[in-house]
Amino acid sequence: xxxxxxxxxxxxxxxxxxxxxxxxxxxxxxxxxxxxxxxxxxxxxxxxxxxxxxxxxxxxxxxxxxxxxxxxxxxxxxxxxxxxxxxxxxxxxxxxxxxxxxxxxxxxxxxxxxxxxxxxxxxxxxxxxxxxxxxxxxxxxxxxxxxxxxxxxxxxxxxxxxxxxxxxxxxxxxxxxxxxxxxxxxxxxxxxxxxxxxxxxxxxxxxxxxxxxxxxxxxxxxxxxxxxxxxxxxxxxxxxxxxxxxxxxxxxxxxxxxxxxxxxxxxxxxxxxxxxxxxxxxxxxxxxxxxxxxxxxxxxxxxxxx
Numbered sequence: 024x025x026x027x028x029x030x031x032x033x034x035x036x037x038x039x040x041x042x043x044x045x046x047x048x049x050x051x052x053x054x055x056x057x058x059x060x061x062x063x064x065x066x067x068x069x070x071x072x073x074x075x076x077x078x079x080x081x082x083x084x085x086x087x088x089x090x091x092x093x094x095x096x097x098x099x100x101x102x103x104x105x106x107x108x109x110x111x112x113x114x115x116x117x118x119x120x121x122x123x124x125x126x127x128x129x130x131x132x133x134x135x136x137x138x139x140x141x142x143x144x145x146x147x148x149x150x151x152x153x154x155x156x157x158x159x160x161x162x163x164x165x166x167x168x169x170x171x172x173x174x175x176x177x178x179x180x181x182x183x184x185x186x187x188x189x190x191x192x193x194x195x196x197x198x199x200x201x202x203x204x205x206x207x208x209x210x211x212x213x214x215x216x217x218x219x220x221x222x223x224x225x226x227x228x229x230x231x232x233x234x235x236x237x238x239x240x241x242x243x244x245x246x247x248x249x250x251x252x253x254x255x256x257x258x259x260x261x262x263x264x265x266x267x268x269x270x271x272x273x274x275x276x277x278x279x280x281x282x283x284x285x286x287x288x289x290x291x292x293x294x295x296x297x298x299x300x301x302x303x304x305x306x307x308x309x310x311x312x313x314x315x316x317x318x319x320x321x322x323x324x325x326x327x328x329x
Contacts, residue, residue, distance in 0.1 A: 027063035027139025031127035033116045034171040035197060035300060035327065036291050038259050039180075039237040040121075041215055041268055043165040047234030048181045050189070050241060051171040052197075056325050057122060059114035061131040063139040066109040073112035073128075080110070093129050093156035097136050100152070108139065117323065119205040121292015126168035129156035134173075149173065161209045161293075177329070179241050191244045193252065196309035196328055198280065198301045199291070202272040203322030208293025211268055218267060229262045236262075249304045253286030256302055260289035268294035276321055277301075283315035284308050300327075 032055045039049025069080045071090070076083040080091060090110075098104050110132065116124040133152045137144040153169035165182045179187040219226040236255050243252050260277060263269055269277075273290045280288040280301035288301040301316075303309040306328075313324045 025065045025139065027135045027137070029061045029131040029134025029136075029138060031059050031130040031134070031172045032123075033057035033127060034123035034168060035199065036121070036167070037177075037197075038240050038256065038289075039233060040290075040292060040294070041212070041263065041266060042230045042233035042237075043167055043180065043182060044163055044212060044215075045230050046182045047230055048179055048237045048241070049165070049167055050177065050179055050237055050244075051167055052177045052327070052329060053171055053174050054122065054199075054325075054327060056327060057114075057116040059112065059116055059124070059127045059131045061128070061135040062111045062113075063135045064109045064111070067107055068109075069107050071110040071112070073110075074114070074118065089125055089129060089156040089159040090132060092159050093133060093152055094136070096155050097133055097152055100148070101136070101140055101142060103140060106140075110135075117201060117298075119207075119297070120201055121206045121208065121290070121294070121297035123168045123172045123292075125160040126153055126157055127172040129153045130169065130173050146173075162212055179237075189241070189244060191329060193244045193247050193249060194304075194329070195249050195286075196303045196306060196326055198285075198303060198309050198312045198316065199298055199325040199327060200276045200280070200300070200313075200316040200321040201298050201323040202276060202296055203320075204270075204272050204296030206293045206297030207295040211293050211295045215266055215268065226266065229266050233259055233262050249286055249302065253302045256287030256289050257281075260287075263290060263294065270295055272296060273299050276316055276319070279315050279319045280312050283312045285312055 035052045037050040043049035071080045075086045118124045157164035167180045176188040277288040285301035290299045
């Protein structure tokens with residue numbers, strides 16, 4: 024039987040979410056502890072099997088609008104508009120938690136379609152197609168998620184500029200905690216845009232401030248000063264809170280982490296729910312922070328060494 028397979032993984036934004044939409048830098052890490060695989064097999068109908076829907080793609084819910092759009096665009100690029108097949112998506116990336124699920128699913132699906140038709144796929148075209156899906160999911164995507172969910176290296180990303188892959192000298196651990204609440208990236212981006220119109224001076228100061236903090240972290244990652252990085256991470260969380268991006272569930276897990284010895288803690292991703300992370304310089308402390316998060320009702324936790 025003819026098949027095609029595509030893979031992608033999750034991501035953690037270390038610093039710079041939301042400000043990256045306004046052409047400020049962000050730093051993101053690939054997170055291969057969570058992954059997605061899309062498999063394409065022969066069928067006389069266009070069907071899908073995933074967490075949101077099983078059956079005809081035509082009757083799929085709005086959560087799959089991004090896949091419908093990118094599928095149409097991909098088949099158009101391949102001159103296969105009338106193709107029919109079955110799509111199976113298996114993912115361990117929690118949906119709508121700021122870990123890049125929508126971009127990863129789009130990337131894996133694009134790669135699987137090209138593999139199914141035995142067509143070459145270069146990174147530039149894959150990024151362009153993934154951005155088509157991300158525009159449906161998030162409204163005004165920076166492009167960071169589309170890039171990092173198929174990257175093997177951490178990146179320093181500025182919208183519209185060449186991506187800089189980072190060789191990080193710093194050693195440490197991120198403890199990622201899931202609030203269990205779905206993030207609302209698209210609405211959060213829209214709300215920040217409205218706040219920016221209502222109070223441009225304050226929001227622009229915060230946006231450019233996050234950009235400066237991100238650049239500082241980029242330089243610090245060339246060394247091994249986790250304490251200063253942690254202090255900047257805390258400062259960025261203050262900025263994100265002032266922007267209205269955090270919420271009580273995130274704030275609770277962040278406070279628990281800081282009380283348990285984190286060097287710095289902040290939300291990661293779109294905010295209004297989703298995930299946060301804490302920073303530690305050794306595995307024993309990381310496990311203590313993780314245990315505290317679990318005890319205080321974190322939905323899921325992960326450890327990421329870097």
